[in-house]
Amino acid sequence: MGFMIIQVICDLSLPTLTSDIIDKGIAQNDIGYIWQTGGKMLLLSFIGVLGSAGNVYYAATQSQKMGQRIRSSLFKKVTFSSTEEFETVGNASLITRTTNDVVQIQNVMVQMLRMMLMAPIMLIGAGVLAYVKSPKLTLVFLVALPVLAIFTGAIMYFAVPLFKSLQKKIDRINLTFREGLTGVRVIRAFNQDQFEQDRFEGANQDYTQTGIKVFMIVSLMFPIITLIISGTNIGIVWYGGQLIASQSMAVGNMVAFMTYATQILISFMMVSMIFVFVPRAQASAARINEVMDLKSKVTDADQPANLTDEAASLTFDHVNFRYTGAEELALTDVNFSATAGQTVAIIGGTGSGKSTLVNLIPRLFDPESGQIRLNGTALTAVSQHDIHGAISITQQKAVLFSGTIRSNMVYGMPDATDEQIWHALDVAQASDFVKEEGGLDATVEQDGDNFSGGQRQRLVIARTILKRASVYIFDDSFSALDFKTDSLLRQDLRKDEQVQNGVTVIVAQRVSTVADADLILVIDGGKIVGQGTHDELKATNKTYQEILDSQLRKGEVVDA
Template identity: 60%
Template sequence: MLKIAKGRMSLWAVFGSVLFMIIQVVSNLYLPNLTSDIVNNGVATGDVAYIWRVGIKMSIFALISVLAAVCNVFLASRVSQRLGTDLRADIFKKVINYSHNEMDKVGTSSLITRTTNDVVQIQNVVMMFLRMMIMAPIMLIGASFLAYQKNGTLTMVFLIVIPILVVIMALVMGFAVPLFKAMQQKTDNINLVFREGLTGVRVIRAFRQDKFEQTRFDGVNKDYTNNAVRVFSIMAVMFPLMTLVMSGTNIGITWWGGHLIAEQAMNTGNLIAFITYAMQILMSFMMLSMIFVFVPRAQASAVRINAVLSQTSTIVNDDKAEKIDKDKPDLHFDNVTYRYHHAENPALSDVDFHVTAGQTLAIIGGTGSGKSTLINLIPRFYDVESGAVKVNGTNVKDVDLPDLRQNVAMVPQKAILFAGTVRENMQYANDNATDDEIWHALDIAQARDFIEENPEGLDYIVEQGGDNFSGGQKQRLAIARALIKDAAIYVFDDSFSALDFKTDANLRAALKADPLISQRVVVIVGQRVSTVADADQIVVLDKGKMVGLGTHKELLASNEVYKEIVDSQIRKGDDL
């Protein structure tokens, strides 16, 4: 908790909040003393003027207490909300710079929980700290001292009451704290299942697995609910028990105090004040019990957030690293081997090829052969285990990371569009892209026709995830977005899979005809032979190993794996 709070909380705001809390507590502690004076010196003697004087004094202190409480809540709210704002910003900044390895370790659903629910738990405890955690001990000590001043004999009641309260608190903590800690993990599970259900709703409906998913969600939902019912049932039992103890204490004090008054060993006003101080002491214990229950849950959240913030990225950038000359692009995989975290076998082994400016490299292979893994090594989403990925003859580890990624325009397998307009999505790759440049990219990507058909043109609204476009349209828009970026290397990860053969052919022809892109390195991952056949070089992957390198004709004449792929797609005697 302290590690999280350091540097994210204004010390002046915290100091101000504590100061106003002290003023509020002192005012509250002084009010019973004034009540005692009114009863002893005003009511008992019939001195109305004295009652008015002390009454006005009480009103002033009550007003001071209210104003101090308002100021305390205002500052405490600002501190806690600012902490939450900074925490969420820091988590997002950290996560956005994670390599794919770190993302895989933590998981998207858990990151969402940590950014929302866990941060809220910490905010609540900070608010509680600046209110209850400071108020409770001050009030406990102050009320105990003032109660003793009123009558030392009556304070013997607390020797019975306080141990009972301590036992109740210990039992509550023993049962409730582990359940509170478990709630965070169970929240993760709900987010995971719910998120999968939302993103995969079409697949669920297509395979009529609605009941299965409902049952699956009901399982984690009931698990969370049962845990929450248990923990809040324990909490619900605590308050009646505390109330019972407080009521019993009142009865005991009143009975004993009545005897003391009858024996003229105590004034009536002092008994009234003592009862008020007794309630303040017991309320302090109640506040402490709430703190002891909720702090461990926030501590568990703090540990989870610290795990995100302290996670060391495997992708490290050197500030003095070299820049890329995009006018002379060059890509070289030098005996590259890569293994996923905790994987037994490498995903890629001894991959070696060299592509120069103006050349197109195609990568083909069966499912799971390592095609996407290979291209993810180019922008350093992962770092190689051995060998080197070189751009312009320089190992990508020695290239400035922002500059490297600025010079790699990548279209992933899944076309991702953001809510907004077509123009905003296109300018995501280049903030300064003009309408002419956008239309040019749309032309190359074969996307001009369906954008022009809409009266809004480039202001055509894109719904979340691009759901108002077909799969092929989303792919073409994603390709156009990449083409707007002035990069050294253009990477298309199976980005033509949703296109018909004619559109595929037209798009590849447009790429070759463009005067800028034709001078860059183009890498195309494809499943269809027709997509890769006209590439300058074709890499054939099989089970993570490069089993072929050459042109279409060379591989067709000498590579068995490539011939099998061709035969599986093209009937004998047909041409591409």
């Protein structure tokens, strides 16, 4: 504000000094006065430039810092959001809101700290000084300002809705582009390159046409302003000439009045432009607030309990779960218990609810009824931070981060030694190919694209094994492994002392993967239709028998 006020004072002082040069210097042929006043004008111009530079610097600094804080808050909100909240907005829209929407707010903040604060002060100051120079000439503004207001209002009327629609069209572009990138192999496999290009071109063209239309409308503002300023100056010269002829006004005052008139009209235009761009930022702010105001259904207790030092255990006590908006339960009366050293395996058809069940353990969702207990304590009584600290999980999709193998391994256990990492890699049957790649400092590209599917799975399994936890979850994470590797990995898991101190939960499609589990849960349509050992279920459970018959050839022996 201080720098801006300095700039405005300097800008408003220059026309008066110009008037003095004309009336007192040129008219009276006083060369000394002209040089003296010219020096003042140069000094004021230099001070005004410094004030403007200071104002621009701090305006830019503060707007960028605000953008940084908003992006950090959005990222934090998304990071700690439940899966349900995350899916409500969508990945593509979240990217747009964290980038483009924040930029719109930053741009408006710069304009507010520059134009919106300066324009009213300049408008009032120039208006007062213009009136002092010639009260009669200010009548010109009774025509110029209403004309300018009408044109500006018309431009705002047509431009503001288009600005709002641009943000949604950016969402569509991001969504289409992201799907094209992540699904590029599928697109090529089905020879749909042209279809996807046309789909993206449609979204791109839609955004482009809307952008062209809105910026063409806004660009009319500047020629209109120029025309009105020129017309105003013509009116000032015509009417001012009459006042000069009648000796009611000095020539210098008319020149100063023309400059003040230009400042008034430009200031009015600046205020008007703010009202054009603010609605776009307003729409962006509303979209950001939609994310920030999302209320999570998964919340911590007011006074979270600490997980006890008791032996690891996991209990589902008559748990029912329903997705938001769903008519039927996704899980019905899930009831089982396991203690340290035991392996619980979950098997069932696609869509039967296996992953839904294990997603309740890290509390990505909360059950509709029933209770889940970890180490004897209800999950709802423990903070999510403590729950996640007591659980180590491998999701269905093997996720690796760009960096090195070491940086990925220590993700859940930052203080892990190289010896511990190599042990986890040995258990996961991954040490051989890691050595071939160059050891723990071997590069991992984005999403682990420089490794095969089976290698990625073994690396994330090793990462899960490395972390000290009460519950180890492997959600269909053996699917890319061959039978031999699968068998060796499970054998080593049962021998690993750290893993055996916790409960192991394995979700699998293959009977051979679950056959040696202490407790096998057979799930169908969200219900546990059988539980027991492999031999018990093989003898008594029809659903398990059907799965077994569909996978095993006649006479084939299950590797247990």
